[in-house]
Amino acid sequence: MPKRKKVKKVKKTKKLKKTKFKGSPISSAKSVQNKNSVPGPDEKPEIKKIKKQPTEKRIYNLKDFVVYPKHGVGKITAIEKAKIGDIDIQFYKILVEKEKLTLTVPINQQSKLRPISSINQINKCVSILKTKPKIKRTMWSRRAQEYDQKINSGKIYELAEVVKDLNKNTDIIADQSYSERQLFEKAYERLKSEFEAVLKTSPEEVQKKMDKALGRTNISESTE
Secondary structure, three states: OOOOOOOOOOOOOOOOOOOOOOOOHHHHHHHHHHHHOOOOOOHHHHHHHHHHHHHHOOOOOOOOEEEEOOOEEEEEEEEEEEEEOOEEEEEEEEEEHHHOEEEEEEHHHOOOOEEOOOHHHHHHHHHHHHOOOOOOOOOHHHHHHHHHHHHOOOOHHHHHHHHHHHOOOOOOHHHOOHHHHHHHHHHHHHHHHHHHHHHOOOHHHHHHHHHHHHOOHHHHHHHO
């Protein structure tokens, strides 16, 4: 009888299935954590609210002077309450004497209001008025738009720059176009009213101070 050859049994090893990861294991783990992580409270709106609180909740008193950018200096004549639906609203009554206008501004929507300038800011404005005017070589329509935006910005330094740039050191109407003269007078009166409120002097004294800085002393003397 021939001898049977012994067949060696080969043990089959189970092949492990390779799991495919998109990207590195660390990045995939982070993405899983981010997906599973519970989003916290809305932090951005809270930060914005905190930043707005000082301006939105600033309290002014009766007879305080404030500046409303589009209308200039006004005086708080009353602090009143009104009920709209179920909501109680408190608001300021502001008289803008130059324009014979009374504004109603809710206390919780007063971000556009600002207090009148300090004496240091007024002195800086006088320094601006003494400098040479900067006239850009662009079309007047574009410059007029820029001047108008500066006047209505509510920023006193920008207001002083408009007065300085449009000042002609003369009172002759022919030396200025109608639109130039209108913008100059608007900016001049806005600045003058804030000077009066801060310095607490007569309009005549304020005009002398401004005209002296602008080099318009001859004009102010001739109007007396």
